[in-house]
Amino acid sequence: MPTLILGATSPIARAVADDYARQGHALCLAARDIDEARRIASDLHIRHNIPTHALAFDALDIDDHAGCIDEAEEAIGSIDTALLAFGFMGDQQxxxxDFHQARRVIDVNYTGAVSIAEVLARRMSDRGxxxxxxxxxxxxxxxxxxxxFYGSAKGAFTLYLQGLRNRLSKEGVHVLTVKLxxxxxxxxxxxxxxxxxxSPDEAGQAIVDAAQKKIDVLYYPRFWRGIMATIKSIPERVFKYLSL
Ligand SMILES: NC(=O)c1ccc[n+]([C@@H]2O[C@H](COP(=O)([O-])OP(=O)(O)OC[C@H]3O[C@@H](n4cnc5c(N)ncnc54)[C@H](OP(=O)(O)O)[C@@H]3O)[C@@H](O)[C@H]2O)c1
Incomplete structure (x- = not known):
């Protein structure tokens, strides 16, 4: 199955790629650092005897996103599974x-992620x-x-993925939201x-498992579902005085 990993230098992405490689998937490893992407691609090719391709990808280069997917599909075939693993926390202070810093956080985690997801969504929905x-x-x-800044960009991305799932579930395409x-x-x-x-390895395994079981939303580690339920239940008039 042709699989695209975006943000391939992340240890979590590497663990996911490793798992798919073990299952024999053809892999396209996309990252800003093309040399590192090539090293990962060649390592996976040698260890698992699978087709691999390394691709230069920057979430901020929105005009290049359709071209990136073209290149990935020419190299390994129509993408069956795509992992959007890239992210940028930035420095809150x-x-x-400086809003330019804030904007980078928003654009990597939200605008760039939505841009590449939309290209993938169009192609996958055409194929059903x-x-x-x-x-x-x-x-x-x-x-x-x-x-x-990071939290609101990720929160917006979560909502986007929810809406995308709502749309694509009628078109044969599955969307998994991973809340790490x-x-x-x-x-x-x-x-x-x-x-x-x-550990990134355990997170990677949980992600692959959830995707294959067509789970909609994965909290990992799983106890975070309970932690967040508690945090969300705190009234705003109390929450605003807490230093969480
Ligand atoms: N670790 C956690 O506790 C945690 C918790 C919640 C969510 N997450 C999310 O998990 C995902 C993986 O992060 P991680 O923990 O593995 O951290 P990481 O090692 O910092 O990985 C982040 C990845 O995003 C890539 N990236 C950053 N800016 C990019 C851009 N403009 N274009 C393309 N790629 C870009 C990085 O590439 P470079 O190598 O080129 O910098 C790297 O591959 C992210 O979405 C992150 O927000 C992590």
Whole structure:
């Protein structure tokens, strides 16, 4: 099955790619860093004897997105499954001082993600099959002082994926929303938390499993569903004084 991994340098994306490679899928690894994408593609090709292709992809280069999918499909065939794993947390303080920083966070996590998802949605809906996996975040479930640019972009992406699923489910295309809690990657490096941090390999396996079972929304780690239900239940008049 031709599978496209966007944001292929993410450890979570790498774990997903590894799982699909083990199952014999042809893989297109798309990333800003084309040299690293080539290294990942060649490693997977050698270890699993599957067709692979490396593709230069920047979420901010919206005008190139249709061309990226053309290149991916020429290389490995019509995309059956696409993982949107790219994301950018940015620095909340810097974003508050400089809207260009905030805009980058919004554009990578929302505008760029929606742009590439729309190209994929059109092609998959024309073929009447396919799966789009969008990695969102529990940060998108409630606005917090410490990360509301990233959180609001992910929250908007979650809503977008919900609407897309609502549209495409009638056209044979499945949309999986992944709401990640803490996973051990660059994004959580140095994070001071008492909440357990999941491994990217386990997150990757859970994502592939959920996509194959056609689950609509995956919280991972799963206990985040309960944490977020509690956080969302706190009244705003109390919540605004908390430092969460
Ligand atoms: N780790 C967590 O706890 C956590 C929690 C919730 C959600 N998430 C989400 O999980 C996904 C994977 O993140 P991660 O944790 O694996 O962090 P990561 O290692 O920082 O991976 C982020 C990925 O996004 C790519 N990226 C950033 N800006 C891009 C752009 N303009 N165009 C294309 N790609 C771009 C990065 O590419 P470069 O290598 O070129 O920078 C990298 O491949 C993201 O969507 C993130 O928001 C993570």
């Amino acid at each position: 810097e974003s508050q001082q 099959e396919g799966t789009i996996i969008g990695i969102s975040s529990v940060a998108g479930e409630r606005g917090r002082a410490s990360n509301y 809690g803490f996973v051990d990657t660059r994004m959580t490096f140095d994070m001071d938390t008492t909440i357990p941090i999941a």
